[in-house]
Amino acid sequence: MVYRASTQRIDRDQELRERILHCARARVSEGGFASLTMQALAEDAGIATGSLYRHFRSKGEIAAEVFSSACRVEVDVLREILQGPGTPAQRLSAGLEQFAARAWHSRRLAFALIAEPVDAEVDEQRLLFREAYADLFIELLEEGARLGAFRVSHISLVAACLVGAIAEALVGPLSPPARAAREAGTSAMDLATVSQSLITFCLRAVGAPES
Amino acid sequence: MVYRASTQRIDRDQELRERILHCARARVSEGGFASLTMQALAEDAGIATGSLYRHFRSKGEIAAEVFSSACRVEVDVLREILQGPGTPAQRLSAGLEQFAARAWHSRRLAFALIAEPVDAEVDEQRLLFREAYADLFIELLEEGARLGAFRVSHISLVAACLVGAIAEALVGPLSPPARAAREAGTSAMDLATVSQSLITFCLRAVGAPES
Numbered sequence: 001m002v003y004r005a006s007t008q009r010i011d012r013d014q015e016l017r018e019r020i021l022h023c024a025r026a027r028v029s030e031g032g033f034a035s036l037t038m039q040a041l042a043e044d045a046g047i048a049t050g051s052l053y054r055h056f057r058s059k060g061e062i063a064a065e066v067f068s069s070a071c072r073v074e075v076d077v078l079r080e081i082l083q084g085p086g087t088p089a090q091r092l093s094a095g096l097e098q099f100a101a102r103a104w105h106s107r108r109l110a111f112a113l114i115a116e117p118v119d120a121e122v123d124e125q126r127l128l129f130r131e132a133y134a135d136l137f138i139e140l141l142e143e144g145a146r147l148g149a150f151r152v153s154h155i156s157l158v159a160a161c162l163v164g165a166i167a168e169a170l171v172g173p174l175s176p177p178a179r180a181a182r183e184a185g186t187s188a189m190d191l192a193t194v195s196q197s198l199i200t201f202c203l204r205a206v207g208a209p210e211s
Numbered sequence: 212m213v214y215r216a217s218t219q220r221i222d223r224d225q226e227l228r229e230r231i232l233h234c235a236r237a238r239v240s241e242g243g244f245a246s247l248t249m250q251a252l253a254e255d256a257g258i259a260t261g262s263l264y265r266h267f268r269s270k271g272e273i274a275a276e277v278f279s280s281a282c283r284v285e286v287d288v289l290r291e292i293l294q295g296p297g298t299p300a301q302r303l304s305a306g307l308e309q310f311a312a313r314a315w316h317s318r319r320l321a322f323a324l325i326a327e328p329v330d331a332e333v334d335e336q337r338l339l340f341r342e343a344y345a346d347l348f349i350e351l352l353e354e355g356a357r358l359g360a361f362r363v364s365h366i367s368l369v370a371a372c373l374v375g376a377i378a379e380a381l382v383g384p385l386s387p388p389a390r391a392a393r394e395a396g397t398s399a400m401d402l403a404t405v406s407q408s409l410i411t412f413c414l415r416a417v418g419a420p421e422s
Contacts, residue, residue, distance in 0.1 A: 161409065172368070
């Protein structure tokens with residue numbers, strides 16, 4: 001009986017932990033990390049603030065979990081395209097197009113993940129995920145260089161440049177002022193423009209022949 | 212007399228504030244933002260920890276001041292080169308070379324400024340300074356596009372890509388693991404390599420004719 005009671009307890013704990021993270025992610029998608037407070041989160045999850053601390057050491061830890069689970073999905077989606085069918089240039093284009101489109105359709109969340117000022121725990125995760133993205137590009141660049149599709153020599157550095165360029169290209173268009181301008185109809189930058197400019201920038205930068 | 216006493220007090224306050232910031236900057240240059248604690252800083256400045264709080268609300272505020280004063284210098288140095296003599300492509304190359312060299316020679320500080328996980332106040336400043344850098348590139352890109360030296364259409368987006376690429380290219384080589392590898396003689400990436408790869412990446416990306 002003791003054993004059974006404790007497995008039930010573990011299952012309940014796990015379930016509550018997941019519910020908390022689900023609520024946290026919904027908050028960040030809606031209002032960014034700024035709206036992720038322990039009090040609001042406890043209310044969303046229908047528990048006492050103190051109970052949150054039985055599952056997570058701090059708000060920073062929750063923010064870092066929301067960050068890493070959302071980013072893991074993006075890395076997986078990008079990997080599938082970069083390792084999929086097509087020439088290296090086609091795959092790079094398709095990966096960038098998909099990445100920009102996904103960010104565009106979850107703007108608030110994408111801006112939060114890429115650039116919103118937030119706890120150092122999330123910054124730590126940002127560094128790790130930028131390396132994960134860079135690793136995907138390294139693989140593609142190596143293949144492209146072997147096939148003569150790209151002209152690159154210091155591949156890890158070029159991969160880092162791509163990661164930086166992609167993130168920064170999206171920060172502006174996804175940022176709160178840009179979103180407000182678009183909603184007010186005063187901004188000309190749409191998804192197709194951002195996506196195409198980013199693709200052109202990156203293909204040229206890796207020395208792909210221009211089509 | 213009252214008036215004189217208060218101006219003396221203001222001068223003394225200003226002087227102490229500057230001394231604190233000087234000590235804070237020395238700490239960050241030596242051990243990154245991680246080594247900037249209120250207690251250590253008070254010791255360096257030879258004052259009580261409580262006195263620090265009479266001048267600054269929080270450690271985050273001090274970190275943000277160290278960040279912005281160091282970055283202001285870098286923006287000014289880059290502006291001078293980008294607005295200096297030479298063709299747009301020459302100025303872009305010279306600006307990148309100088310930026311990389313300055314970062315390389317103050318590695319610990321440069322990594323802290325660009326990427327070290329730290330208080331949200333510093334992240335806020337990072338977003339602002341990235342815009343300041345982007346503005347410098349926008350000016351150069353507009354001139355280059357007018358003169359036919361660069362082939363770029365959505366200039367603000369391309370400028371953002373450049374800012375991202377430059378920052379990210381330096382994060383890896385400046386990061387603590389890379390510094391340790393270089394000190395142990397196990398890394399092949401030297402300043403000239405990083406600098407030249409970055410220049411090639413950026414010139415190609417903006418459609419400058421290859422020389």
